[in-house]
Amino acid sequence: xxxxxxxxxxxxxxxxxxxxxxxxxxxxxxxxxxxxxxxxxxxxxxxxxxxxxxxxxxxxxxxxxxxxxxxxxxxxxxxxxxxxxxxxxxxxxxxxxxxxxxxxxxxxxxxxxxxxxxxxxxxxxxxxxxxxxxxxxxxxxxxxxxxxxxxxxxxxxxxxxxxxxxxxxxxxxxxxxxxxxxxxxxxxxxxxxxxxxxxxxxxxxxxxxxxxxxxxxxxxxxxxxxxxxxxxxxxx
Amino acid sequence: xxxxxxxxxxxxxxxxxxxxxxxxxxxxxxxxxxxxxxxxxxxxxxxxxxxxxxxxxxxxxxxxxxxxxxxxxxxxxxxxxxxxxxxxxxxxxxxxxxxxxxxxxxxxxxxxxxxxxxxxxxxxxxxxxxxxxxxxxxxxxxxxxxxxxxxxxxxxxxxxxxxxxxxxxxxxxxxxxxxxxxxxxxxxxxxxxxxxxxxxxxxxxxxxxxxxxxxxxxxxxxxxxxxxxxxxxxxx
DNA sequence: TCGTCGGGCGAACACCGTTCGTTGCTCGAA
DNA sequence: TTCGAGCAACGAACGGTGTTCGCCCGACGA
Numbered sequence: 001x002x003x004x005x006x007x008x009x010x011x012x013x014x015x016x017x018x019x020x021x022x023x024x025x026x027x028x029x030x031x032x033x034x035x036x037x038x039x040x041x042x043x044x045x046x047x048x049x050x051x052x053x054x055x056x057x058x059x060x061x062x063x064x065x066x067x068x069x070x071x072x073x074x075x076x077x078x079x080x081x082x083x084x085x086x087x088x089x090x091x092x093x094x095x096x097x098x099x100x101x102x103x104x105x106x107x108x109x110x111x112x113x114x115x116x117x118x119x120x121x122x123x124x125x126x127x128x129x130x131x132x133x134x135x136x137x138x139x140x141x142x143x144x145x146x147x148x149x150x151x152x153x154x155x156x157x158x159x160x161x162x163x164x165x166x167x168x169x170x171x172x173x174x175x176x177x178x179x180x181x182x183x184x185x186x187x188x189x190x191x192x193x194x195x196x197x198x199x200x201x202x203x204x205x206x207x208x209x210x211x212x213x214x215x216x217x218x219x220x221x222x223x224x225x226x227x228x229x230x231x232x233x234x235x236x
Numbered sequence: 237x238x239x240x241x242x243x244x245x246x247x248x249x250x251x252x253x254x255x256x257x258x259x260x261x262x263x264x265x266x267x268x269x270x271x272x273x274x275x276x277x278x279x280x281x282x283x284x285x286x287x288x289x290x291x292x293x294x295x296x297x298x299x300x301x302x303x304x305x306x307x308x309x310x311x312x313x314x315x316x317x318x319x320x321x322x323x324x325x326x327x328x329x330x331x332x333x334x335x336x337x338x339x340x341x342x343x344x345x346x347x348x349x350x351x352x353x354x355x356x357x358x359x360x361x362x363x364x365x366x367x368x369x370x371x372x373x374x375x376x377x378x379x380x381x382x383x384x385x386x387x388x389x390x391x392x393x394x395x396x397x398x399x400x401x402x403x404x405x406x407x408x409x410x411x412x413x414x415x416x417x418x419x420x421x422x423x424x425x426x427x428x429x430x431x432x433x434x435x436x437x438x439x440x441x442x443x444x445x446x447x448x449x450x451x452x453x454x455x456x457x458x459x460x461x462x463x464x465x466x467x468x469x470x471x472x
Numbered sequence: 473t474c475g476t477c478g479g480g481c482g483a484a485c486a487c488c489g490t491t492c493g494t495t496g497c498t499c500g501a502a
Numbered sequence: 503t504t505c506g507a508g509c510a511a512c513g514a515a516c517g518g519t520g521t522t523c524g525c526c527c528g529a530c531g532a
């Protein structure tokens with residue numbers, strides 16, 4: 001069966017002012033979906049669909065979904081600005097970087113679910129690690145302490161954002177707004193804590209308000225403060 | 237079409253010395269699969285299959301998979317022994333509890349992927365929280381500090397085990413033994429770090445050995461030590 | 473003895489990541 | 503200019519996932 005040539009009076013199929021498929025385009029679209037609807041909405045099929053093609057086409061530019069997510073993470077972490085070490089400020093700059101990571105990651109919802117899986121090895125992640133390490137060394141921490149502290153601080157920031165992203169995903173999935181979600185989930189939880197027998201759970205019962213209070217930001221700050229105070233004790 | 241009565245000379249279908257389906261049985265089987273093959277192998281279909289039934293049958297005893305995983309987590313966390321507060325030991329008991337959690341969770345592979353998603357509210361998890369809170373209060377921490385420190389320490393232990401479980405899952409998925417995995421994954425990574433231009437990444441280049449050394453246990457201990465030292469500064 | 477209630481469960485739904493094999497375009501060599 | 507090779511694009515399918523629908527049937531209360 002010969003293909004019939006296109007009649008000259010029909011313009012060629014113009015469904016394609018679209019850029020040709022490329023890795024950047026895929027990453028960009030994936031990040032867009034992630035920002036708009038969360039990680040669960042990011043599927044190969046969905047990205048392909050938004051690009052006007054089928055899922056198989058993506059695999060020419062990306063090895064698999066895991067690699068794609070790593071590329072998206074690299075893009076996001078690249079937004080974190082890394083200051084040069086100012087030795088006289090000691091570990092204060094660490095607090096600054098941690099907050100920047102926190103904010104950038106929060107801005108891109110649940111991308112934080114990705115990097116815990118594997119040691120980041122993209123150039124942007126390396127630049128960030130280099131900056132943090134340099135600050136700690138300049139502040140007078142022994143090399144082995146600085147190296148492990150880098151690992152622990154990285155884990156702390158990622159895990160906090162990760163936890164927050166799971167909370168946000170639940171909120172999104174529930175379809176309710178924040179206050180309705182709070183009323184329906186946290187209120188019963190608080191009531192449950194209040195209903196606990198005081199003799200079995202004296203510490204919890206006596207401190208429910210302290211346990212329930214505090215936003216995500218406040219808790220992050222508190223944990224960061226503990227970490228920095230503890231790290232301070234290792235300075236020579 | 238009438239059902240033909242069973243001929244009396246055939247014993248009734250004896251594929252069923254099995255206990256009737258129950259929530260405990262489902263949880264038990266799920267935990268068994270999790271221990272043997274990891275979280276990824278735990279699916280509703282797989283549990284049902286091992287119980288000799290179909291996936292739909294499970295939903296009479298368990299609301300959904302999320303609830304099932306929470307029940308499994310409850311079972312595991314129940315293995316952690318909680319000591320009574322000994323005020324003269326200060327925060328030392330916290331170190332002990334953290335290690336117990338660490339060991340119990342590690343013993344059950346990647347169950348740690350579950351609890352980060354939601355505030356634990358089962359009786360066993362509550363008992364653990366009560367114990368940790370009581371110790372911190374007895375050690376002289378202000379209530380608000382103790383409450384948030386409970387949250388942060390819990391997050392630290394869970395996130396460390398979680399990270400470890402992802403590593404273990406990768407190892408398992410690769411099908412290789414630990415040393416082969418190390419050679420094929422970590423060695424190239426080390427080589428990559430070594431190949432970095434020293435002028436762009438001076439801190440990393442000069443400290444590769446410090447960065448690569450240290451087992452999971454050593455890193456966990458180091459982070460725990462930082463946390464406890466930092467928390468110590470809040471004692472009145 | 474009859475009726476109803478509820479666990480058990482086969483089948484199906486709507487997804488998922490990934491692979492296979494074909495199509496058809498582009499570009500360099502002859 | 504023509505041919506051929508290589509490769510991006512992609513339709514279709516594979517083997518999985520969690521969950522729901524609706525029927526069957528046995529036990530138990532009236």
